[in-house]
Each structure stands twice: as C-alpha cells, then as structure tokens.
Amino acid sequence: MTVGNVIMDAEPGASLWADAWRRLKKNKLAVFGLLVLSVLIVIALLAPWIAPYGYEQQNLELGATPPSFAHWFGTDLFGRDMLTRVLYGGRVSLAVGLIATFVALVIGVTWGTIAGYLGGRTDAVMMRIVDALYALPFIIFIILLMVVFGRSVLLLFVAIGAVEWLTMARIVRAQVLSIRNQEFVEAARAMGLSTPHILAKHVVPNSLGPIIVYATLTVPQVMLLEAFLSFLGLGIQPPQSSWGLLISHGANVMEDSPWLLIFPGLALSLTLFALNFLGDGLRDALDPRVSKD
Amino acid sequence: MLRFVLVRLLQSIPVLFTVITATFFLIRQAPGGPFDADKPVIPAVKRALEAKYNLDLPMWQQYLNYLGDLLRGDMGPSFKYPGWAVHDLILSGLPATAELALYALLVAIIVGVLAGVCAALKPNTAQDYIPMSVAMLGICMPTFLLGPLLVLVFGFWLNWLPISGWGDLPGDKIMPSITLGAAYAAYVARLTRGGMLDVMSQDYIRTARAKGLPERVVVFKHALRGGLIPTIAFLGPAFAGLLAGSFVVETIFQIPGLGRFYVQAAFNRDYTMILGTTIFLSTLIIFFNLLSDLLATWMNPKLRHQLRGQSV
Numbered sequence: 001m002t003v004g005n006v007i008m009d010a011e012p013g014a015s016l017w018a019d020a021w022r023r024l025k026k027n028k029l030a031v032f033g034l035l036v037l038s039v040l041i042v043i044a045l046l047a048p049w050i051a052p053y054g055y056e057q058q059n060l061e062l063g064a065t066p067p068s069f070a071h072w073f074g075t076d077l078f079g080r081d082m083l084t085r086v087l088y089g090g091r092v093s094l095a096v097g098l099i100a101t102f103v104a105l106v107i108g109v110t111w112g113t114i115a116g117y118l119g120g121r122t123d124a125v126m127m128r129i130v131d132a133l134y135a136l137p138f139i140i141f142i143i144l145l146m147v148v149f150g151r152s153v154l155l156l157f158v159a160i161g162a163v164e165w166l167t168m169a170r171i172v173r174a175q176v177l178s179i180r181n182q183e184f185v186e187a188a189r190a191m192g193l194s195t196p197h198i199l200a201k202h203v204v205p206n207s208l209g210p211i212i213v214y215a216t217l218t219v220p221q222v223m224l225l226e227a228f229l230s231f232l233g234l235g236i237q238p239p240q241s242s243w244g245l246l247i248s249h250g251a252n253v254m255e256d257s258p259w260l261l262i263f264p265g266l267a268l269s270l271t272l273f274a275l276n277f278l279g280d281g282l283r284d285a286l287d288p289r290v291s292k293d
Numbered sequence: 294m295l296r297f298v299l300v301r302l303l304q305s306i307p308v309l310f311t312v313i314t315a316t317f318f319l320i321r322q323a324p325g326g327p328f329d330a331d332k333p334v335i336p337a338v339k340r341a342l343e344a345k346y347n348l349d350l351p352m353w354q355q356y357l358n359y360l361g362d363l364l365r366g367d368m369g370p371s372f373k374y375p376g377w378a379v380h381d382l383i384l385s386g387l388p389a390t391a392e393l394a395l396y397a398l399l400v401a402i403i404v405g406v407l408a409g410v411c412a413a414l415k416p417n418t419a420q421d422y423i424p425m426s427v428a429m430l431g432i433c434m435p436t437f438l439l440g441p442l443l444v445l446v447f448g449f450w451l452n453w454l455p456i457s458g459w460g461d462l463p464g465d466k467i468m469p470s471i472t473l474g475a476a477y478a479a480y481v482a483r484l485t486r487g488g489m490l491d492v493m494s495q496d497y498i499r500t501a502r503a504k505g506l507p508e509r510v511v512v513f514k515h516a517l518r519g520g521l522i523p524t525i526a527f528l529g530p531a532f533a534g535l536l537a538g539s540f541v542v543e544t545i546f547q548i549p550g551l552g553r554f555y556v557q558a559a560f561n562r563d564y565t566m567i568l569g570t571t572i573f574l575s576t577l578i579i580f581f582n583l584l585s586d587l588l589a590t591w592m593n594p595k596l597r598h599q600l601r602g603q604s605v
Contacts, residue, residue: 132307132308132311136308138533139534139536140571143537143556143559144316144319144559144571145319147559147560148319148322148559149322224435228435228436228437228537228541231541231544232541232544244437247437248437251440251441254445254449255445255449261438262442265442268438273429273433276429276432
C-alpha cells in the first residue's frame with residue numbers, strides 16, 4: 001500500500017474503527033477467518049435445530065459406519081450421528097473459548113488499567129505480582145486443579161481464564177501508560193471526574209485496539225487448552241462433549257473408523273485457523289505500526 | 294554476568310517455595326485419600342496405614358516434616374507403589390521424557406530456524422508463503438490430533454513406522470519426536486522470520502555486505518545471531534508447554550515417561566508422588582526459563598554490555 005493510496009482512500013475524519021475495518025477488508029485471509037468463524041458460531045448456536053439427529057440418539061444395530069448420505073460424517077460405535085455430535089461438541093468448545101477469554105479479559109483489563117493509571121508504587125507492586133505468577137508452571141497447576149476439584153466446566157473456565165489474564169494485564173498496562181498523560185485524560189481530570197469514571201469512559205475505550213487483538217488470539221489458545229485437558233480425560237466429561245473429547249475417543253478407534261478422528265479434528269483445526277488468521281489480520285489493521293506493508 | 298545469574302537464581306527460590314506450599318495444601322483438599330480403594334478398607338487398617346506415613350499428624354507438622362525431608366533431598370515414599378521412593382520413580386521415568394523432549398526440541402529448532410531463515414531471505418515470495426503456511430498449519434494442528442493422524446497414516450495405512458513404544462523397535466522414536474516438535478517448529482519458524490526481517494534491514498548487515506562478505510557469512514554469522522534472539526527468548530517458556538505436550542505424546546505412543554506418572558499419581562491421590570513430580574517439573578521449567586533468559590542476554594550485545602557495566 002503506498003502513501004498516495006492511503007490519502008486517496010481515507011474519508012475525511014474517518015475514525016480509527018472505520019480505518020481498521022477498511023484495512024481488515026483488504027486482508028483476504030482475515031476476511032476468510034471472520035467468515036468461517038461467523039458461520040461456525042451461527043451453526044453452533046443453532047445446533048439443536050439444524051442437527052439431523054438427536055444428540056444421544058443411539059442405533060446399536062447400525063454401529064460405526066463410514067460417511068454416507070444419511071450420515072455425512074458417519075456414525076460412532078453406538079450408531080450416533082457424528083455430524084450431530086461434532087455440532088454439539090463445537091458449542092462446548094466455542095463456549096469454553098469465548099467465556100474463558102472473557103474471564104481473562106475482565107481480570108486482565110481491570111488489573112492492567114489500575115496498575116498503569118495509578119502508576120508509582122501501586123503499579124510496581126501489581127506488576128511484580130504478575131511477574132511472579134508468570135514464573136509459576138501453570139500447566140502443571142491446571143492439571144492438578146482439574147484432578148483435585150472434580151472436573152467441572154465452571155472450574156475449567158475459571159482455571160483457564162485465571163492463567164490467560166497475565167499477558168492481557170501487561171498489554172493493557174503498557175497501553176494505559178501511554179494514554180494517561182495525554183491531554184484528553186488531563187482534561188477529564190481537570191473537570192473533576194472520578195477516577196473510575198475516567199478509566200471506564202476515557203482510558204479503556206482508547207486501549208481497545210490491542211485488547212481486541214489479544215483477545216482474538218487468546219480464544220484459540222484457550223480452545224487448545226480445553227481440548228488438551230479433555231484429551232487427557234481431565235476436561236469436559238461425557239455425556240457432554242467437546243471437540244477435544246471427540247478427538248480423544250476417535251483416536252482410540254481410528255484403525256477401524258478413522259472418520260471418528262478426522263471430522264472433529266478438521267472442525268477444531270479449521271476453527272483455530274480462522275481465529276489465528278483473524279487475529280493476525282486485526283493486529284495489522286488496528287496497530288498499523290507493526291503491519292508488514 | 295555472574296551477578297545477574299545469582300540474582301535470578303535467588304529470585305526463583307520464592308517461586309519454588311510457593312509451588313511447594315500451594316501444591317502441598319491443594320492436594321489435601323481433594324476428596325478421597327491415597328488409601329481409599331474401590332473396596333472399602335477396614336478402618337483399623339486405614340488408621341494404621343495413615344499412622345505409618347504420618348498422615349495422622351496435624352497438617353502444619355506434616356508440612357514442616359516434608360520441607361525438612363525435601364531439604365535433605367528426600368521426597369518420601371510413594372503411597373501407591375509400596376517399597377518405592379518417589380525420587381526412584383521420577384528417575385525411572387525421566388530418561389524417556391528427557392530424550393523425547395530433547396529430540397522434539399531439535400526438530401523444532403532445526404526445522405523452524407531453516408524455514409524461518411528461508412522465508413525471511415525472500416519475503417513475500419513463494420519461498421516465504423509456503424513455509425509460513427505450513428507453519429500456520431502446524432500451529433493449528435494440536436499435538437493430540439497430529440499424533441493420532443501420523444499413527445493412522447504412517448503406522449496403520451503405510452505401515453512404515455511402529456505405532457507405539459520407546460526404544461523397543463527401530464524407528465519408534467521418530468513419530469513421537471515429530472509429533473511433539475511440530476507445533477514448536479511452527480512457532481520457531483514464525484519468530485525466526487520476524488527476527489531475521491528486523492535484523493536484515495539494519496546498518497550492520499549493510500556494513501557486512503559492503504565489506505564484500507559472501508551472503509552465506511552475512512546471513513549465518515552476522516544476521517542469525519541477532520535474528521534468533523526472539524526465538525531463544527521463546528524457547529524457555531515454551532519448555533513448559535513441551536513438558537505438557539509430552540504428557541499427551543506419552544499417552545498416545547505409550548511411552549513410559551514422567552508425564553504418565555504425573556497424571557496417574559494425580560488420579561490416585563498419591564500425595565508424595567504428586568508433590569514430588571510437581572516440584573521436579575516446576576524446577577525444570579524455572580531452570581529452562583532462566584537458561585533461555587541468560588542465552589538471550591548473552592546473544593544481545595547491547596544487554597551484555599549493560600550487564601558488564603553493572604558488575605564492575
């Protein structure tokens with residue numbers, strides 16, 4: 001992209017968001033990612049209505065059959081329709097990804113904003129805590145947590161969210177540090193606005209770019225973590241299902257019925273692909289400094 | 294430099310202490326104990342067992358006893374494998390895990406660095422896009438999916454490689470190492486590409502070229518040293534993920550390593566075994582973080598000089 005183009009394209013007074021959207025649209029892979037993701041989320045939400053069979057509907061006489069017109073993704077050992085199970089598994093996987101990221105987002109943004117805005121000793125202490133937590137081997141702890149406190153989905157959200165907020169806090173703090181001394185924040189202070197109000201209405205909205213980028217890149221990490229735990233038998237428990245659990249079951253019977261491994265695997269990989277491309281695209285669009293052009 | 298190492302070593306003591314304390318008390322919160330078997334144990338027997346392992350003492354006393362033993366290098370006996378000490382069990386699982394992690398790291402570094410350098414030399418050409426697309430594929434293909442897929446294709450369909458085991462059949466170490474290393478090769482490739490692109494546009498590279506050095510020397514001697522810093526900084530923290538990944542790979546390929554012990558011990562409520570493995574793995578992770586920090590500092594001349602200035 002040349003400088004001339006930018007000037008020609010830019011509408012007078014285009015906001016950051018309009019600008020970013022324009023840049024994002026030019027990135028074909030990111031648009032593809034966004035599209036795939038939207039479709040997946042819609043499908044996941046509508047799963048109970050579009051799934052061709054019941055989630056627990058067994059057909060023991062049928063048993064495991066390869067993909068066919070009646071069962072596009074084949075059936076598992078109990079004759080359950082695999083397409084239906086992948087659809088429902090996606091609901092859980094996506095929900096874990098989104099909710100745990102949201103937990104990380106709330107903790108990380110609050111922590112980072114307060115540390116960055118207040119500065120001084122508060123900042124030093126808060127970031128020292130983050131540094132110390134970084135040094136802990138969390139993956140070991142998560143496994144321990146899941147084993148110790150029964151494997152509830154709620155705990156899974158909290159455990160994953162509690163790990164992923166650290167990087168978010170660092171990113172937000174760095175962003176807030178660069179914002180807090182700008183004129184508009186000073187003006188807000190001069191007008192006597194309360195600190196929480198300034199943070200919520202002026203500081204956080206202006207740090208949204210990096211927050212959105214990092215959140216988008218956190219979702220695939222979280223989904224991977226969930227699938228990893230489910231694969232080890234520590235995450236989602238039957239009768240509920242997630243892609244990780246389906247992959248784990250599929251891996252056990254892949255010699256006879258490879259489709260039970262391949263379809264949930266494809267679904268997970270495709271989602272991770274879409275999220276990563278979208279995240280990379282958003283980073284280039286919202287943070288032009290690091291963009292490659 | 295020595296001071297830097299010492300300070301970092303001292304800093305890791307409170308971290309380790311937190312790990313030990315948190316694990317010790319956390320694991321006791323778990324429902325069920327090590328002697329709750331499927332069939333109920335006679336209460337008197339259970340009490341005798343608990344007394345034998347000092348589980349009947351107050352919690353704080355057990356904790357202090359454990360810390361004392363630990364300082365003397367004694368991790369206690371395993372509750373589930375009578376007659377075995379925890380450190381013997383750890384040592385019996387360590388070789389396989391260490392070897393696996395080492396090979397995976399080699400796969401990651403060799404494949405990743407080569408791909409990254411290739412891509413950075415001709416950015417935005419096919420030589421860049423192809424390795425980078427493959428890298429993206431590697432990142433989106435988790436270990437627990439890649440492993441079974443490799444087994445399916447190369448084990449069952451093509452019949453080229455053994456599907457499980459470690460050191461029993463020729464070639465059975467190939468698939469586990471690739472499975473574990475693939476994702477890291479992908480990250481290393483992306484980081485190396487980024488680092489190399491940054492470095493290649495700098496003045497000292499132009500100077501090296503202007504001196505008439507062959508491109509080979511410029512790339513591998515001058516540029517790579519700076520370009521690899523982000524990769525090295527990444528490898529330390531990545532080691533924790535590598536260990537976690539080895540749990541999965543050990544499960545898939547039925548390798549008798551530490552990871553399987555760890556997951557098994559956690560399910561069994563084998564208190565001393567969980568504590569022992571957690572402490573051991575955490576120490577390893579902390580040590581590798583330190584090592585990669587040191588390496589990254591040593592490779593970056595700017596930081597190195599700062600450190601030298603400090604110690605004078």
